[in-house]
Amino acid sequence: MATVSIRTVRKAFGSTEVLHGVNVEVADGEFVILVGPSGCGKSTLLRMIAGLENISRGEIAIGGRVVNNVPPKERDIAMVFQNYALYPHMTVRDNMAFSLLLAKAPKNVIDEKVGRAADILGLAPYLERFPRQLSGGQRQRVAMGRAIVRDPQVFLFDEPLSNLDAKLRVAMRAEIKDLHQRLKTTTVYVTHDQIEAMTMADKIVVMNSGNVEQFGAPLELYDRPANLFVAGFIGSPAMNFIRGRIEGGAFRSGSVSLPLPATAPASHTGDVVYGIRPEHLRLDPNGVGATVLVTEPTGSETQVIMQLGDAVMHTETRMIGAFRERISHRPGETLHVASDPTLAHLFDVTTGARLS
Amino acid sequence: MDASTWQPSRAQPNWLVRLFDYKPFLIFICLLPACGLLLAFLTYPLGLGIYLAFTDTEIGGNGEWVGLDNFISLMDDRIFLTSVWNTLFYTFTATVLKFGLGLWLALLLNHQIPFKSFLRAIILLPYITPTVLSAIAFWWIYDPQFSIISYVLVDRLHILDHYIDFLGTPWAARWSLIVANVWRGIPFVAITLLAGLQTISPSLYEAALLDGASPWQSFRHITSPLLMPILAIVMTFSVLFTFTDFQLVYAITRGGPINSTHLMATLAFQRGIPGAQLGEGAAIAVAMIPFLIFATFFSYYALGRRKWQQGSDND
Numbered sequence: 287m288a289t290v291s292i293r294t295v296r297k298a299f300g301s302t303e304v305l306h307g308v309n310v311e312v313a314d315g316e317f318v319i320l321v322g323p324s325g326c327g328k329s330t331l332l333r334m335i336a337g338l339e340n341i342s343r344g345e346i347a348i349g350g351r352v353v354n355n356v357p358p359k360e361r362d363i364a365m366v367f368q369n370y371a372l373y374p375h376m377t378v379r380d381n382m383a384f385s386l387l388l389a390k391a392p393k394n395v396i397d398e399k400v401g402r403a404a405d406i407l408g409l410a411p412y413l414e415r416f417p418r419q420l421s422g423g424q425r426q427r428v429a430m431g432r433a434i435v436r437d438p439q440v441f442l443f444d445e446p447l448s449n450l451d452a453k454l455r456v457a458m459r460a461e462i463k464d465l466h467q468r469l470k471t472t473t474v475y476v477t478h479d480q481i482e483a484m485t486m487a488d489k490i491v492v493m494n495s496g497n498v499e500q501f502g503a504p505l506e507l508y509d510r511p512a513n514l515f516v517a518g519f520i521g522s523p524a525m526n527f528i529r530g531r532i533e534g535g536a537f538r539s540g541s542v543s544l545p546l547p548a549t550a551p552a553s554h555t556g557d558v559v560y561g562i563r564p565e566h567l568r569l570d571p572n573g574v575g576a577t578v579l580v581t582e583p584t585g586s587e588t589q590v591i592m593q594l595g596d597a598v599m600h601t602e603t604r605m606i607g608a609f610r611e612r613i614s615h616r617p618g619e620t621l622h623v624a625s626d627p628t629l630a631h632l633f634d635v636t637t638g639a640r641l642s
Numbered sequence: 643m644d645a646s647t648w649q650p651s652r653a654q655p656n657w658l659v660r661l662f663d664y665k666p667f668l669i670f671i672c673l674l675p676a677c678g679l680l681l682a683f684l685t686y687p688l689g690l691g692i693y694l695a696f697t698d699t700e701i702g703g704n705g706e707w708v709g710l711d712n713f714i715s716l717m718d719d720r721i722f723l724t725s726v727w728n729t730l731f732y733t734f735t736a737t738v739l740k741f742g743l744g745l746w747l748a749l750l751l752n753h754q755i756p757f758k759s760f761l762r763a764i765i766l767l768p769y770i771t772p773t774v775l776s777a778i779a780f781w782w783i784y785d786p787q788f789s790i791i792s793y794v795l796v797d798r799l800h801i802l803d804h805y806i807d808f809l810g811t812p813w814a815a816r817w818s819l820i821v822a823n824v825w826r827g828i829p830f831v832a833i834t835l836l837a838g839l840q841t842i843s844p845s846l847y848e849a850a851l852l853d854g855a856s857p858w859q860s861f862r863h864i865t866s867p868l869l870m871p872i873l874a875i876v877m878t879f880s881v882l883f884t885f886t887d888f889q890l891v892y893a894i895t896r897g898g899p900i901n902s903t904h905l906m907a908t909l910a911f912q913r914g915i916p917g918a919q920l921g922e923g924a925a926i927a928v929a930m931i932p933f934l935i936f937a938t939f940f941s942y943y944a945l946g947r948r949k950w951q952q953g954s955d956n957d
Contacts, residue, residue, distance in 0.1 A: 338848050359854035371849035375867040384863070385853035432853075 288349030288362075288439040288472055289314050290335060295344035297330055297496075304330055306496045307344065312489075317466050317473045321483040322493035322519075328476045329444055331493075335474060336365050336442050349439055364433035365442040369449065370425045372417040372432075378404075379413040382431045403434040406465070423454045430465070441466075443475040447482065459485060480520050484508070492516050514638035517561050517631060523589060526567075526605040528560045529635065537632075542574055542594050542603060545627040549642035554632075558641060561631035564589065564608040573624030576605070578615045588613045592621060694924035701918040712925035722926060725904040728816065729933075732905060733884045736823045740880060741873075743824065744831025749865075751832070752839045762833075769829035777893030780822040784808035784894065812902035815895050819903055822890050827883075831876060838872035839865070878941040882934060906930050 290312040297305040305327045312318045320328040333339040335346055337358030345352050353361050373381050379400055380387075386396045404410045407427040417425055426446060433441055446462070447455045463486045466473055477483055483490045484504045492499040492507065492515070499519075500512040511517035517525050530539030532551075537544045537560045544560060565587075576592040583589075587608050594603040607623055615621055632641040661667055695712055699705025716722045751762060768776065783790055785808075792805040808818045842865065850860040888907040891897065897904035897912060904912065906926055914923020 336848075336852060338851070358852050363852070365849070365852050367845045367849060369843065369845055371843065371845040373846060373849075373864065384850075388854045388859060432849075436853075 289347075290318075290440055290472060290474060291345075291347040292331070292335070293345050293347070295331070295334065295346060296342050297327070297334060297339065298342045303342075304496050305342075308493075308496075308498055310491050310498065310501060312472060312474060315470045315472055317463075317475065317486060317488045318491060319475045319477060319483040319487035319489075320491045320493060321477055321480055322499075324478055325495070326493040327496045328478075328491075328493050332365075332442055332444055332474060332476045335440070336363055337361050362439040363442055364436045364438040364440075365444065366426075366429045366433055366446045368445040370417075370429040370446075372425055372428055374417050377414050377416055378409060378420070378428050378431075381417070381428055382435050385432070385436050399435045399437075400431075403431040406434065406468075407431050422450050423458060426450065426458060427461075430462070434465075434469070439472065441471050441473040441475075443473065445476055445478065447477070448479070455482075462486065481522060484520065490520075492519060494519075510640070511561075511631065512640055514559060514561075514633045517633065517640075521563055523564045523606045523608060525561045525563050525631070527633075528562075528594070528603060528605070529557060530560060531557060539603060544574070544625055544630070547627050547630045547632060547642060550632050551641055554641060557635040559633040559635055561633060562605075562625045563629065564606040566626050566629040567605070567607040567609070567623045568626065569609060569611060569613075569622065570624035571622050573622040575620050576607075576623055578617055578619050578621055579604070580617065581613055581615060583612065586610075590615070590621065592623075691924050692928055694921055695928040696925075697921045699920040699924075701915075701920055705921050708921070712922050713929070716922075716925060716929065721901045721904065722909065724902065725906050725909040725926075726929075728903060729885060729905045729907075729930075731816070732820060732823070732887070733881060736820050736827065736884050737877065737881055739820070739824045740827040740831050740884075741877065744828050745835055747828065747832040748835035748839055749861075751836050762836075765832055766829050768826050769833075771826075773826065773889040774893050776826060777822065777890050780818075780825075780890075781894050784818050786810060809895055810899055812899060815899060815903045819891055819894060822894065823884060823887060826890070827880060831880060834872065834876045835869065838869050838876075841872075842868050874941050874944075878938055881937045881941065885934060885937065886930065 290310075292308055292310040292312075294307045294309060295305060296303060296307055308327075308331060310318070320331060322328050330339060334341050335348070337353065337356065341354050345354050347353065348361055348363065373384065376384065382400045382403055383396045386399060391399075400413075401410075404413055407430060409424070409427055409431055412420060412424060412428075417428065420428065426449075429446070443462070447458055450458060459482060462475075466486075475486065487504055489502060490504055490507055491501045494515050500507055500516045504520075507516055507520050511520060511525075514527070518527070528537075528539050528542070528544075530537055530542070532538075532546065532554050535546060537546055537558070539560070544562075574594060576594045578590055578592050580591040581588060582591075587610055590607045590609065590613060592605055592607060594605050607621075613621070633639065634641055655663070662671075694705070696707060696709060697705035698708045698711070747765065751758065751765070755761070782788060786792075786805060789805065789808065791808075792802070795802045796805060807814060809815045846864050846868075847860055850864050855863065886907050887905060888911065891903060891905050891908050892911070895903045897908050901909075906929065910923045910926035910930075912923075913919050913926060917923070
């Protein structure tokens with residue numbers, strides 16, 4: 287087990303720079319998830335940790351040792367690929383044993399390690415099968431088994447669940463988290479799915495176009511997003527944003543007036559963005575009137591897409607609310623909602639940074 | 643009639659439409675051209691050739707059925723036995739060289755190298771040149787007086803003191819033909835193996851790299867087993883084409899010197915057409931069939947489809 291330090295790392299392909307000075311510290315035994323939209327550089331960063339891409343600037347250290355010029359096989363890491371990268375011509379056993387075989391491990395050591403990994407992952411009945419004869423979830427487990435037998439200092443996962451169907455993904459999510467809790471190996475995991483990030487990580491790195499937007503624990507990101515990007519990326523359904531101004535101790539946008547968060551600066555001039563999560567809106571007869579556009583009952587809650595304020599058609603006042611109550615309002619009817627000011631967020635319009 | 647009441651008309655189909663909708667008839671009609679062509683241009687000549695091998699037909703005369711006589715006399719025919727040995731040697735050596743060099747070229751082209759597509763186009767050149775044209779070019783290269791190789795070695799580099807007689811002695815002629823055949827055959831092998839290499843997912847090499855494999859180990863454990871199925875097919879074709887080669891040998895040496903470079907195909911032609919012994923020529927050609935069947939079965943079963951390729955593919 288080891289720490290991973292990424293210090294002002296830059297990556298350029300030719301003249302295009304895709305990572306602009308990334309800093310991340312992964313503590314020993316931590317499960318860190320790199321999350322962001324496609325093309326944000328998260329997979330590139332992971333491949334740089336693995337040694338599959340060279341580092342243009344800055345340095346990466348694993349367990350205190352700078353690995354910029356260390357070849358992949360000497361970095362003591364194991365990686366699970368998005369397409370699993372199982373050797374199609376080898377059985378499950380041989381796939382898992384391959385690295386040990388190359389390291390010239392004695393046969394009894396190989397058998398023991400492969401057996402132990404197969405027990406951990408429930409793969410014992412499939413050891414003699416070929417990858418083609420396995421289901422997606424089983425292949426995923428073989429890929430993890432291949433990483434486990436090596437007993438590495440760091441596990442790297444590159445979007446390992448994106449090839450699985452939705453139900454299996456939820457099951458494998460829990461399985462990987464459970465595995466980490468048992469093995470306690472430092473893990474860096476890449477995904478574009480913020481739910482995966484929220485549910486599995488000890489710490490999340492939110493990345494966007496080659497920069498780290500925020501680095502912190504999942505609930506920290508949820509409760510105090512550092513900027514508009516993180517606020518919009520973390521949470522589902524996404525946070526509502528309303529553009530307006532601070533006037534007389536309240537937030538105003540057109541005819542709509544909303545209470546300010548307690549921490550808001552009272553005297554901010556210029557436009558601000560008011561953010562409120564759908565689940566933090568509540569039904570309140572004294573609240574703001576909103577016209578219902580669409581209701582989406584999911585059973586456990588009802589999501590309502592609505593137009594805030596009066597009939598002024600203004601796209602920025604369109605909001606989603608997620609309510610525990612069952613709502614039978616029809617499209618066009620009026621609903622009264624209030625936002626909890628302690629759970630609301632304020633952002634600067636131009637910089638996107640959090641105000642308060 | 644407005645849009646809400648309009649219905650598409652359903653006319654009763656006529657007998658011709660119904661006939662073509664009748665599946666057995668449709669199958670028969672669709673297969674007829676292909677079967678006709680196969681019968682006329684493949685089955686008939688092959689059958690005729692096999693029949694002729696059991697007769698003593700000569701050009702301009704009707705032969706009689708002689709049973710296995712042609713084959714029995716070939717067993718004592720030194721020129722025929724030499725041609726069998728030549729064919730086996732020629733096929734084996736040329737195939738080994740073609741696959742060694744072709745695989746090497748394919749591996750080179752599979753890497754990021756400058757001018758990759760240009761090189762790929764260049765490599766195809768020997769393959770797109772008509773065989774007889776390249777054979778004539780080689781004939782000049784091997785000429786005892788005007789050979790460019792001799793000229794460079796003797797007059798320019800002064801390594802040798804006499805011109806090489808490429809086609810004048812049996813072994814020199816055999817090796818010269820093999821070099822010409824390898825030159826022509828490499829592009830086919832290199833390009834098809836390159837296609838095979840490109841089907842191997844790069845992430846397998848990355849996984850092997852992380853597993854600690856050296857370049858040689860990833861070639862041995864990843865590339866070669868995954869390339870084996872396509873290699874088997876390419877090798878089958880290559881062996882068949884080389885075994886039945888005619889043009890190169892006939893254009894460069896015509897079987898000489900003193901019949902020492904005859905392949906079975908050139909000897910069959912030599913005996914059958916210029917020699918007018920159609921029956922004997924056919925017998926030599928028919929004698930190639932068992933070798934070809936053996937080669938096909940060998941590469942099909944020994945190198946072909948592996949167990950790991952079977953099973954469902956639910957990627």
